[in-house]
Amino acid sequence: MSALTLRLFGDGILATALNGIFSSVKATIAFIVCIILILAAIFAPWIAPQNPYDLMQIDIFDAKLPPMSESMSGMVYVLGTDTQGRDMLSAMLYGLRTSLGVGLSAGLLALVIGAGLGLLAAYVGGRLDALIMRIVDLMLGFPTILIALLILAVLGQGTWKVIMALVLVQWAYFARAARGAALVEVNKDYVEAARCLGLGRTRILFSHLLPNCLPPLMVIGTIQIASAIATEATLSFLGIGLPITEPSLGLLISNGYQVLLAGLYWISVYPGLLLLTLVFVINIVGDRLREVFNPRLAA
Amino acid sequence: MTIAQKNMTEIVLDVSDLQTHFFTPDGVVKSVDGVSLSVARGEILGLVGESGSGKSITGFSILGLVDPPGRNVGGSILFKGEELLGASPKRLQGLRGNRIAMIFQDPMMTLNPVLSVKTHMIETVLAHDSVSREEALSRSIEALRMVGISQPESRIESYPHEFSGGMRQRVAIAIALLHKPDLIIADEPTTALDVTIQSQILSEVQKLCRELGMGLIWISHDLGVVAGLADRIAVMYAGRIVEQGSVDDVLDRPKHPYTAGLIGSAPAANSRGSRLTQIRGAAPHPLKRPEGCAFRTRCDYATDICHTEPTETFGSNGQRWRCFHPLGIPNGEERP
Amino acid sequence: MTAFIIRRLFQALVVLFVTSVIVFAGVYAIGDPLEILLPPDATMAEREQVTRSLGLDRPLIIQYGHFLLNALQGDLGTSFVYNQPSISIILNRLPATLELAFSALVLAIIIGIPLGLWSGLKPGSAVDETVMTGSILGFSLPNFWQGMMLIMIFSVYLGWLPSTGRGQTGTILGIETSFATWDGIKHLILPAINLSLAKISLVIRLTRTGVQETMPLDFIKFARARGLSSRRIVSVHVLKNILIPIVTVIGVEFGSLIAFAVVTETIFAWPGVGKLIIDSINVLDRPVVVAYILVVVTMFITINLIVDILYSVLDPRIRSKAR
Numbered sequence: 001m002s003a004l005t006l007r008l009f010g011d012g013i014l015a016t017a018l019n020g021i022f023s024s025v026k027a028t029i030a031f032i033v034c035i036i037l038i039l040a041a042i043f044a045p046w047i048a049p050q051n052p053y054d055l056m057q058i059d060i061f062d063a064k065l066p067p068m069s070e071s072m073s074g075m076v077y078v079l080g081t082d083t084q085g086r087d088m089l090s091a092m093l094y095g096l097r098t099s100l101g102v103g104l105s106a107g108l109l110a111l112v113i114g115a116g117l118g119l120l121a122a123y124v125g126g127r128l129d130a131l132i133m134r135i136v137d138l139m140l141g142f143p144t145i146l147i148a149l150l151i152l153a154v155l156g157q158g159t160w161k162v163i164m165a166l167v168l169v170q171w172a173y174f175a176r177a178a179r180g181a182a183l184v185e186v187n188k189d190y191v192e193a194a195r196c197l198g199l200g201r202t203r204i205l206f207s208h209l210l211p212n213c214l215p216p217l218m219v220i221g222t223i224q225i226a227s228a229i230a231t232e233a234t235l236s237f238l239g240i241g242l243p244i245t246e247p248s249l250g251l252l253i254s255n256g257y258q259v260l261l262a263g264l265y266w267i268s269v270y271p272g273l274l275l276l277t278l279v280f281v282i283n284i285v286g287d288r289l290r291e292v293f294n295p296r297l298a299a
Numbered sequence: 300m301t302i303a304q305k306n307m308t309e310i311v312l313d314v315s316d317l318q319t320h321f322f323t324p325d326g327v328v329k330s331v332d333g334v335s336l337s338v339a340r341g342e343i344l345g346l347v348g349e350s351g352s353g354k355s356i357t358g359f360s361i362l363g364l365v366d367p368p369g370r371n372v373g374g375s376i377l378f379k380g381e382e383l384l385g386a387s388p389k390r391l392q393g394l395r396g397n398r399i400a401m402i403f404q405d406p407m408m409t410l411n412p413v414l415s416v417k418t419h420m421i422e423t424v425l426a427h428d429s430v431s432r433e434e435a436l437s438r439s440i441e442a443l444r445m446v447g448i449s450q451p452e453s454r455i456e457s458y459p460h461e462f463s464g465g466m467r468q469r470v471a472i473a474i475a476l477l478h479k480p481d482l483i484i485a486d487e488p489t490t491a492l493d494v495t496i497q498s499q500i501l502s503e504v505q506k507l508c509r510e511l512g513m514g515l516i517w518i519s520h521d522l523g524v525v526a527g528l529a530d531r532i533a534v535m536y537a538g539r540i541v542e543q544g545s546v547d548d549v550l551d552r553p554k555h556p557y558t559a560g561l562i563g564s565a566p567a568a569n570s571r572g573s574r575l576t577q578i579r580g581a582a583p584h585p586l587k588r589p590e591g592c593a594f595r596t597r598c599d600y601a602t603d604i605c606h607t608e609p610t611e612t613f614g615s616n617g618q619r620w621r622c623f624h625p626l627g628i629p630n631g632e633e634r635p
Numbered sequence: 636m637t638a639f640i641i642r643r644l645f646q647a648l649v650v651l652f653v654t655s656v657i658v659f660a661g662v663y664a665i666g667d668p669l670e671i672l673l674p675p676d677a678t679m680a681e682r683e684q685v686t687r688s689l690g691l692d693r694p695l696i697i698q699y700g701h702f703l704l705n706a707l708q709g710d711l712g713t714s715f716v717y718n719q720p721s722i723s724i725i726l727n728r729l730p731a732t733l734e735l736a737f738s739a740l741v742l743a744i745i746i747g748i749p750l751g752l753w754s755g756l757k758p759g760s761a762v763d764e765t766v767m768t769g770s771i772l773g774f775s776l777p778n779f780w781q782g783m784m785l786i787m788i789f790s791v792y793l794g795w796l797p798s799t800g801r802g803q804t805g806t807i808l809g810i811e812t813s814f815a816t817w818d819g820i821k822h823l824i825l826p827a828i829n830l831s832l833a834k835i836s837l838v839i840r841l842t843r844t845g846v847q848e849t850m851p852l853d854f855i856k857f858a859r860a861r862g863l864s865s866r867r868i869v870s871v872h873v874l875k876n877i878l879i880p881i882v883t884v885i886g887v888e889f890g891s892l893i894a895f896a897v898v899t900e901t902i903f904a905w906p907g908v909g910k911l912i913i914d915s916i917n918v919l920d921r922p923v924v925v926a927y928i929l930v931v932v933t934m935f936i937t938i939n940l941i942v943d944i945l946y947s948v949l950d951p952r953i954r955s956k957a958r
Binding site: 362394403415426474 | 857859860950
């Protein structure tokens with residue numbers, strides 16, 4: 001893939017990542033859309049035409065109106081209303097907030113826990129390493145959705161339970177990547193030298209091993225966040241994800257499913273498009289990062 | 300003239316002013332920068348040079364196997380009178396492995412690890428001859444026998460990793476011989492092998508060439524290997540052939556200082572205990588070759604005129620060289 | 636080779652054992668087994684009977700023994716909802732899911748590998764870019780939404796294909812399957828496409844990477860030097876090399892297809908184990924959930940084992956080492 005080599009941000013890892021993104025047209029567009037979506041999510045309460053969860057603001061008589069309909073109060077429902085009379089656009093913005101919030105929390109938490117365990121395994125080695133990796137292999141042998149399903153079946157519903165389930169499913173990816181990257185470093189001479197000099201374990205872990213693990217963690221991080229968002233949406237759709245008091249895009253789509261066959265397409269199509277866009281752009285950025293940091297794939 | 304002698308003088312390959320350049324983001328690398336050589340039937344030509352001199356690329360150019368960003372930019376390659384540069388891909392494909400064969404350096408890498416030797420050999424036969432599989436199989440077994448592999452009927456079923464290095468290279472040679480090619484290009488075929496195996500393979504290859512009347516270009520960085528094997532030697536430096544001639548002429552009466560340096564730096568040439576003679580300096584980076592004669596920065600005899608490109612001078616007995624100050628020839632300076 | 640198989644079998648048994656302990660702990664030790672194994676409206680008499688028969692008043696080890704014994708005989712509890720042994724309910728519905736997963740797998744292979752090959756052989760071209768971006772889109776599409784859109788377009792608007800349910804089945808080779816009737820196939824198309832989309836993307840990317848990593852290798856150059864045709868080089872030398880990792884991944888992914896069938900089956904009302912498990916979770920039919928876990932885990936372990944063996948069969952280098 002042709003790419004200009006920009007050197008806008010200097011030479012560090014973050015700089016390499018940003019340079020990599022901005023040297024690809026596709027990734028740049030995706031990145032910008034991503035930022036827009038994140039900002040939209042953060043500022044949802046301010047930019048949404050109505051608060052769809054404030055019962056005072058919705059009108060059941062406005063339910064199931066197609067896009068561009070007008071309400072009695074003169075407000076235009078740009079994307080229509082759902083079965084409860086909520087403005088779709090607002091509901092989508094709030095839903096985006098929830099989806100993104102859950103996805104980011106789960107992803108970052110999984111990263112911290114997983115990378116921590118992976119680094120530990122690489123550094124300490126021996127039995128601890130073998131034990132951790134066995135568990136990782138076991139967990140990676142089963143598909144995400146299944147584990148999440150079963151965990152939630154046992155734990156029950158709730159936002160934090162969903163996040164926990166997602167973390168439990170995803171930590172293994174981070175652990176394996178971190179361990180792999182750390183192992184490459186751990187065997188290098190400078191670690192031995194640092195050890196001889198009496199530098200503390202934590203110091204070695206953080207200042208030497210961690211920086212080298214950052215590139216693969218960044219790549220996996222973006223992809224896993226996208227995966228977390230998609231998985232949470234799926235779980236919510238199936239009715240075992242987030243509670244209805246904190247609807248994510250998945251739940252919105254689920255509501256739309258029931259009336260899909262009746263022709264009320266906007267209740268499921270638009271939230272779906274938004275969800276798709278969100279996951280898609282994150283994945284494009286992640287894919288670009290993977291190309292940048294993985295020398296084997298360099299053209 | 301005997302029939303053998305007559306056959307010996309038929310020119311199989313005639314390369315003139317071959318140029319293959321690599322167009323990299325950092326600049327143009329002139330890997331092959333005006334190479335001319337020829338090989339006659341039954342003749343062994345040793346192409347000698349250090350890494351980066353362009354000898355392997357010369358071999359690939361002849362077969363048309365130069366990959367982008369490299370491509371041929373000039374010259375001519377006549378194979379039995381037919382021009383190969385610009386020939387259709389189909390024609391080239393028909394010649395490869397059939398009339399011109401190549402042997403690579405590391406057979407472990409050149410044989411597909413998931414396919415058996417039998418598959419490799421039968422597919423090579425069937426690529427150019429429409430015969431039955433049984434016929435192809437028996438030809439393959441014969442070829443293995445010819446290169447000295449015992450029990451070829453059973454060994455042919457094996458996979459590459461089940462052979463030792465020397466055996467694998469014999470397999471590669473057998474594959475090259477399947478269609479009794481007119482020309483074989485061997486790119487450092489024994490470099491990765493033990494010295495003892497090396498000499499075995501050398502003598503066998505020499506024997507086969509004479510018997511079958513094949514031309515052979517043996518590419519190597521090791522002058523010693525080539526000395527015992529070749530009829531003629533071509534010495535390459537920085538993309539050009541700096542000296543060419545019969546093995547005796549080149550080794551006993553070298554004209555180019557680089558050739559003399561190579562000969563002198565061979566361990567055998569030095570007496571025990573004394574320091575090894577070296578050519579001073581190092582080979583230039585392909586993108587930063589000196590203007591004119593590329594060797595002048597390392598040459599004891601260089602003068603101002605060496606900043607211009609030396610053209611080829613032809614001596615007696617077919618010896619050729621590119622040098623303004625060839626050794627042993629009075630040129631205003633007498634050198635021993 | 637046999638030593639290898641035995642070793643892997645042993646490992647598989649260990650994992651099964653550990654899983655059974657975890658499930659047992661979840662059901663019997665941590666949770667209230669009576670609550671899990673009896674419907675909420677059970678009488679006192681029934682409770683006492685179950686307590687005695689399950690030995691719930693005995694030490695945990697003995698309880699586990701009971702559990703294991705029952706499990707090995709195929710008794711994993713009785714479903715509240717259907718009032719039949721949960722294991723038989725699961726096994727009853729499994730063929731439908733397997734049929735769906737199998738169709739999706741076939742689609743993934745016949746669409747994914749050629750596209751991946753095409754894309755890998757022309758790196759950096761427009762084809763390559765399109766296919767790659769398309770594949771990212773493929774696995775970014777939320778499974779359930781995509782299924783809904785498929786129904787909307789092909790069922791509601793175009794009316795070409797049915798929207799829900801499994802069609803008529805017939806028998807091919809003694810197996811009851813939808814492939815035997817046109818009606819069955821019509822019902823199978825949309826769900827199979829839905830399930831396969833993410834896998835197609837995966838196979839495309841795997842194949843492409845494989846091709847890109849294989850083409851620059853020396854033995855490809857040697858194949859060209861021998862005058863082999865491009866078709867032979869790609870279809871034999873490249874393909875056989877990349878097939879090994881692809882086959883292993885596909886094998887493992889078959890298991891995930893069975894898991895993802897949960898979503899597809901829910902949307903298309905396909906009567907497989909996926910739909911069953913969602914329904915069971917929603918109505919708290921826990922014996923079925925327990926049975927599902929054990930059956931699925933067993934299937935996964937089996938699949939992994941088969942894939943491992945397949946890998947060593949396909950790669951002659953591993954075969955020699957395993958000897």
